[in-house]
Each structure stands twice: as structure tokens, then as C-alpha cells.
Amino acid sequence: MPSVWVFAETADGVPKPIALELLTKARALGAAVAVAVGPGAGRAAEALAKYGATRIYVHEDEAFKDVVATPAVDLLARLFEKERPDLMLFGMTYEGRDIAARLSARLGVALIANATDVIKRNGSFAAVSPVFGGSMLVTTVPKAQPPVLILLRPKAITAEPASEPVAPQVEKIGDPVDTSKPAARVLRREKQKAQGPRLDDATVIVSGGRGLGAPENFKMLDELAGEIGAAVGASRAVVDAGWKPYSFQIGQTGKTVKPSVYIAVGISGAMQHTVGMKGAKTIIAINKDPEAPIFKLADLGVIGDVHKIVPQLIQEVRARKGK
Amino acid sequence: MNVVVCVKQIPDPNAPGKLHPESKRLVREGVDLILDPGDEHAVEAGLQIVEKEGGEVTVVSMGPPKAMDAIRRALAMGAARGILITDTALESSDALSTARAIAAAIKDRTFDLLICGTESTDGSSGAVPAQLAELLGLPLLSFAKRLEVADGKAVIDRQTDEGYDVVEAPLPAVVTVTGGINDARYPALRGIMQAKNKEIKQVGIAEIGLEGKAGKAALTQEVVEVVPAEARKAGEVVEDKGDGAKRIADFLQALKVI
Ligand SMILES: Cc1cc2nc3c(=O)[nH]c(=O)nc-3n(C[C@H](O)[C@H](O)[C@H](O)COP(=O)(O)OP(=O)(O)OC[C@H]3O[C@@H](n4cnc5c(N)ncnc54)[C@H](O)[C@@H]3O)c2cc1C
Ligand SMILES: Nc1ncnc2c1ncn2[C@@H]1O[C@H](COP(=O)(O)O)[C@@H](O)[C@H]1O
Numbered sequence: 001m002p003s004v005w006v007f008a009e010t011a012d013g014v015p016k017p018i019a020l021e022l023l024t025k026a027r028a029l030g031a032a033v034a035v036a037v038g039p040g041a042g043r044a045a046e047a048l049a050k051y052g053a054t055r056i057y058v059h060e061d062e063a064f065k066d067v068v069a070t071p072a073v074d075l076l077a078r079l080f081e082k083e084r085p086d087l088m089l090f091g092m093t094y095e096g097r098d099i100a101a102r103l104s105a106r107l108g109v110a111l112i113a114n115a116t117d118v119i120k121r122n123g124s125f126a127a128v129s130p131v132f133g134g135s136m137l138v139t140t141v142p143k144a145q146p147p148v149l150i151l152l153r154p155k156a157i158t159a160e161p162a163s164e165p166v167a168p169q170v171e172k173i174g175d176p177v178d179t180s181k182p183a184a185r186v187l188r189r190e191k192q193k194a195q196g197p198r199l200d201d202a203t204v205i206v207s208g209g210r211g212l213g214a215p216e217n218f219k220m221l222d223e224l225a226g227e228i229g230a231a232v233g234a235s236r237a238v239v240d241a242g243w244k245p246y247s248f249q250i251g252q253t254g255k256t257v258k259p260s261v262y263i264a265v266g267i268s269g270a271m272q273h274t275v276g277m278k279g280a281k282t283i284i285a286i287n288k289d290p291e292a293p294i295f296k297l298a299d300l301g302v303i304g305d306v307h308k309i310v311p312q313l314i315q316e317v318r319a320r321k322g323k
Numbered sequence: 324m325n326v327v328v329c330v331k332q333i334p335d336p337n338a339p340g341k342l343h344p345e346s347k348r349l350v351r352e353g354v355d356l357i358l359d360p361g362d363e364h365a366v367e368a369g370l371q372i373v374e375k376e377g378g379e380v381t382v383v384s385m386g387p388p389k390a391m392d393a394i395r396r397a398l399a400m401g402a403a404r405g406i407l408i409t410d411t412a413l414e415s416s417d418a419l420s421t422a423r424a425i426a427a428a429i430k431d432r433t434f435d436l437l438i439c440g441t442e443s444t445d446g447s448s449g450a451v452p453a454q455l456a457e458l459l460g461l462p463l464l465s466f467a468k469r470l471e472v473a474d475g476k477a478v479i480d481r482q483t484d485e486g487y488d489v490v491e492a493p494l495p496a497v498v499t500v501t502g503g504i505n506d507a508r509y510p511a512l513r514g515i516m517q518a519k520n521k522e523i524k525q526v527g528i529a530e531i532g533l534e535g536k537a538g539k540a541a542l543t544q545e546v547v548e549v550v551p552a553e554a555r556k557a558g559e560v561v562e563d564k565g566d567g568a569k570r571i572a573d574f575l576q577a578l579k580v581i
Contacts, residue, residue: 068481068490069453069463094483098465101453104419110543111418113448130552136342139548184462184492187478192486200484204580228580246468246482246503253447261580263571278555282578284571290560297555300574304563312568320572320581 002030002086002125005147006053007072009095010036013043017200018091020051020159022152025118026089027052027162029125033085037072038064042172049168050161056170063177068184069098071177076103078175085147087125089118092151100149110142111149116156124148133252133271134278154200155256155279192245195226199248202231205259207250207277209235211266211287211306215243220310221265227317233257233277235267251276266306269294286310324378324472325434326369328402329425329452330362332386332393333445347546348415358393361440363507366397368470368500369438370508376472379403381432385413385424391523398518399510405523412528413538418446420537422454427531430459434495436477441466441499452499462492465499 004026008019019034026032034053036044042058049056057079063071076088076099090096092114104111115127119139126141127150142148199205206225208218218232225232233255234248250257252272262280267273269285269292277283278297285298286309295301302309335355343350369380382397384390385408394405408428416424429437437459442449456463464470467479468487477496480487482503510518528534535541561570575581 068465073457094466094481097449098453098463101418101450102457102463104450104543105422105454105457108419108543111448111450111454112544113418113450126547131342131549134552137550137552138342138347138546139550140544140546142544144543181460182462182493182496184464184490184496186481186488186490188489189483190480190486190489228575240502246501247484247486253442261575261578283555283558284574286567286571290562295560296557298560299558300571301558301560302563302567302571303560304567309563309567309571313571316568316572317575317581320576 003033003083004030005033005035005085005088007088007090007096007099008034008036008044008048008053009091009093010038010041010044013040015044015047017159018093018096018154019048021154021157022089022091023048023051023053024159025152025157029118029120030086033057035076035079037075042170045168045170050165051159052162052165053168054166056168057173058170059173061177063179066186067179068186069095069102070181070183071179072099073102073106074178075173077106080107080147087118087146087148087150090149090151092153096151100151104149108144109147109149110144111151112140112142113151115150115152118150118152125150130275134275135271153256155258192247197229197231199231199233199250199255199257202257203259204228204230204261204263205233205257205280206230206263206265207233207235207267208238208265209267210237210241212238213307217307218243220314224310224314224317227314227321230263235273264294264298265310267294268292269297324373324376324436325432326373326378326380326436326438327429327432327434328362328365328369328380328382328397329437329439329455330366330382330384330393330397331359331440331443332356332384332390333359333443336444342549344549347549356389356392358396359440359444361442361444361502363400364500364502364504365438365440366400366402367505367507368498369436370401371505372436372470372472381406381434383425383429384408385416385421394523395518396510398521398523399514400508401514404521407523407525408531409525410528410538412540415542416538417542417544418448418450419454419543420541422451422458423537423541424528424531424533425451426455426458427533428526436472436495437461437497439497439499441501452497456497459497461495461497463497463499464490464492467498467500468503470498470500470504
């Protein structure tokens, strides 16, 4: 059975959703092994095992938190020398990308980015990735010696606990982290306060585009979102215009979201946007242009003016909630 | 302060992209080729630093001879000189071969900063800069939405899911910039004229010592299949005749959102 490793990102001893998504895929492909680093990472072991990790390497040095990427690259390169995995999965995240890319250069192995699926093919693995705004899917195979490193997009895989989880073998690693080399160090973390659910976890998303006409009109989306417990997202056009910060952006160069309900308000539905939201269970669109491409994938499309419909919708929702 | 900026020439992203059915490579014929808009921000970031600290910006690109145009545009913005790595042996390079070629072409230059885009607009692997950093043994400051240099160090605001981290590294360092870092300048006529006289050095695979070690000869991966993605089906589209909001509310109620 091939050994499939996962770089399991954690925060305060809790696995990030991407770690569980990767493990769900890994255990379908072979024997899943997780690597979790940073202070408190060991506390995530139980949860990682629930999602199929049979072995978990833990290194809890502070350096993994403060020094970007390089300590993890050093650790993985050392572990690989002994254990020789066939495949390692990383999340296409800020952390995952830097680590996987550096590691591929150090080892001279294949790094396949942007994947939405990993499949078995001719005794090895292949990655499936969307191109051209998700209109086409390409399959890429490694040509170098193993391991293959694959970066999977968040939300591409639905995390599911293993049906028969086994007691994991937790291996604590304590070998010293080399912090003598020139490296990128985090001096300070700034968290922007957010209200309501996070885009990544929200079951309902209200998303605004250039059709809102002006940045202040996002207020009505905030209001609507507040009434229905939704998170607010945005198209790149409004992010580029500076109406909303980048963290709101949904699409090819932004976030991939998979809510139950996605409400697109004044968004044309360009491929680069829809690739990030077409996994939503239900899509509702409001747009004044009957030809807008968003209507091609909406379950309910309303042709009309957002400035009229959204305020009415807020009233309507309030009235129904009052009943 | 010597700054090297990596720039890539890409097919105009506003024209729909096509892959050649057999070679599985991007069809470049008949498509406008432009300097990647993401890399314009990298050039701008480099120019702003040398304007403040003194020094020069050198741009490097790997690509077909036509990629000269992308370099020329960066020179028109204000970069001092260009290097074009071009060789038929480098066709169909993957990210790692690209990084190897760029690293080999610049490893003997002394520079303080190597600036790249976070990801190319066409390939968007976002791998080349980190691979370059590893090959050159340099720290990487990625996803910068602010960049400053002082006292032999570079400091960035690094984009995160919750906000940003302030991250520091000693020089020389590799930096990747996001689109939000600056507004890239538009080349002025004077810049365009001056660019015509600036030096663009062309190097092939032999000059950078990579014969048999990059491009086709050293691929780590290969595209084997391209298929159309499954499309989502459209549902009901209605015109708002004053009842649009009500229709949506009904729908949301049926979905138990309300
Ligand atoms: C490489 C690349 C990557 C990209 N990545 C992303 C990405 O990650 N995310 C993303 O979103 N985009 C991305 N884009 C940009 C994308 O192609 C579109 O340009 C963008 O999504 C358009 O945003 P929009 O729909 O808000 O604006 P527009 O295209 O301007 O559409 C506005 C819509 O609002 C409608 N409208 C106007 N006024 C009203 C009104 N009063 N009432 C109702 N409707 C109204 C219009 O009919 C129109 O359909 C990318 C592009 C490229 C080339
Ligand atoms: N062929 C190339 N020539 C020069 N720079 C490149 C090339 N490919 C990628 N880069 C640089 O690496 C960045 C990220 O590209 P990528 O890893 O392809 O997504 C780009 O924004 C460029 O700065």
C-alpha cells in the first residue's frame, strides 16, 4: 500500500479544515501519515486519527510558528530520507504553498499545484486541476522520482471521518530546529475583526459585485447577511476597486467556497469567479442583465435592479422572521 | 540597492485560453502576449525601492524570443536592463525547470532583493518564487501587500486569512508581491523611448550551464489529459416585476435559511 503523507496544518492544537480534507483523500489513496508542527500540534493527534491518520509525526518547537516555511522544509526533508513516502499532500494555502514549493526544489521532485483531486494512475498518482477559469480539467502526472508533492485547493475534498479509525501511532520528534540560517520571521500578527460567520465556514454567503455601484452599497449586503446568518463575499472587480479587502474575494485567485446557499448580487458570473463558488449547493443570482452568465448556473435567477430588490428582500426576511 | 525582478509574458488573460489538443501546451498563436499584470506590481515595487534607496532594477524573464516585449515594457516603466533566458531546449519547462533556469542566470549577480509576482496569471502555480529562494539559499517573504527595506532587512505585511502578519528577513531575500501592494505605473512616452536603448542580454541554456539539466530534459511532470469540466445546469430565471424579493424569500424559506 502506498504511503501518503499529509502536511496537517493546525491552529492552537486543532486541525484546520484543510488538514481533514487532505486526510480524507490520503486514506483513500493509501496509508495516511500526518505531519503536524508547532506549539500544541500534538493535541490535534486524536482528531487527525479520526480522519484516518495511522501515524502522526509531531514536532512542537516554537520555531515552526515564528519562522516561515524553512523549519518545516528541513524536517520533511529529514523524514523523507528515512521514510520515503510515495506522495505528500499540502493545502494550497499561504503556509502549504511556500513549504511544498521549497521542498520540491530541495529534493528535485514534482510539485503539482492547484489540484482539485488526486487519482491513482498507472501505479502512480495523478493530479486533476481546473484551468481557464474551471472550464477545462487537466490531468498531470509526475515524471521525477517519488515523492510527488501535490497542492490541493481548500474545499476541493469534503472532509469525512474514517469509518474505522485506528489508534494512531504518535511519534514526537524533538531534534533541534536549525534557526541559524537567514530566514523569514514573523514579528507580529494582525487580525482584522470580522463579524458573523467566516467565509470559509459559512453555510450561506451573500456576495457582491460591481453591480452594487458603490462601496457604501455593501452595507445593504451586511444587513441582509446579518438577517440570515450569512457571510459576505465579493468579486475581484470590487476587491480590485478597493471596495472590499482581498480576504473577501471569491474565485480563481481568491477563496473557494462551498456553502449551501450562495447569493450573487450584481455579479456577472465570469468563469474566474464561478470556479470559486459553483460548488455551492444552491445558487441565487440578482442581475439586471438577462444575458449575465451567472444565470447559466443559478437555481433561481432574478432579472432586476439590486438597489430595489435587496432592500425589499431585507424587509421581506424581517417580516417572515417576525411571524 | 540592487533589485532583480522576475517577469513573465503571458497570453492576454481577457482572451479565452486554449490548450493545443496534442502538445497540451498553451496556444500562443493569434493571442496577444502581455507582461503579466501581477508582475507589473513586482516591477513597480522594485522601482519604488530604488527610487528611495538608490540602485537599479534588472528584470529577468524566461520565455520565447517574443518575451523581449514584456521585458521592454518593464524597461519602459523604469527598469535599467533586462535578461532574457531563451532556448528551444527550455520549451515546455515546468515550474522547477523555470526556477532552475532563472536561478542559474542570476546566481553570479549581487542583488539585495529578488521580487516576483505571487503567482502567474496563466499558470498560477505560485511555485517559482519559493523554488528560486530554495535554489539560491535565500529567505522568502511571500504574499507581501507592503514592502519596506531598512538596515539590511526587508519587512513585509504578509497577507493571511485573518488579516496580515508582519514578517522580516535579512537581505538578500526573495519577495512575492500581491496585486494590492501598489498601483503599477503606466510607461510614459519618454520611458518607452529610453527603453529602446536599454540593454537586454539574451542567454541560452549553454551560457547558464544547464545543458541537459533543464527544460524538456528535466521535466518533473507532464500534462496527459485535458477534458471539459462538467457544467452546472441553470434553474429558473424570472424577471422582477416587483415580486423578485418575494420570490427569493420564498426560495430561502423553502431552503430553511429563513
Ligand atoms: C487571471 C484572472 C483571475 C481572476 N480571478 C478572479 C477571482 O478570483 N474572482 C473574481 O470574482 N474574479 C476574478 N477575475 C475577474 C473576472 O474575470 C471578472 O472580471 C470579475 O469577476 C467581474 O466582477 P463583477 O461580476 O463584480 O463585475 P462586472 O463584470 O462588471 O459585472 C457586474 C454585473 O453587475 C450587473 N449590474 C450592474 N448594475 C446592476 C444593478 N443596478 N442591478 C443588478 N445588476 C447590476 C451587470 O449586469 C454585470 O453583470 C479574474 C480574472 C483573471 C483574468
Ligand atoms: N518564465 C518566467 N520568467 C520569469 N519569471 C517567471 C517565470 N515564470 C514565473 N516567474 C515569476 O514567478 C512568479 C510566480 O509564477 P508561477 O510560479 O508560475 O505562478 C511570477 O509572477 C514571476 O515573477
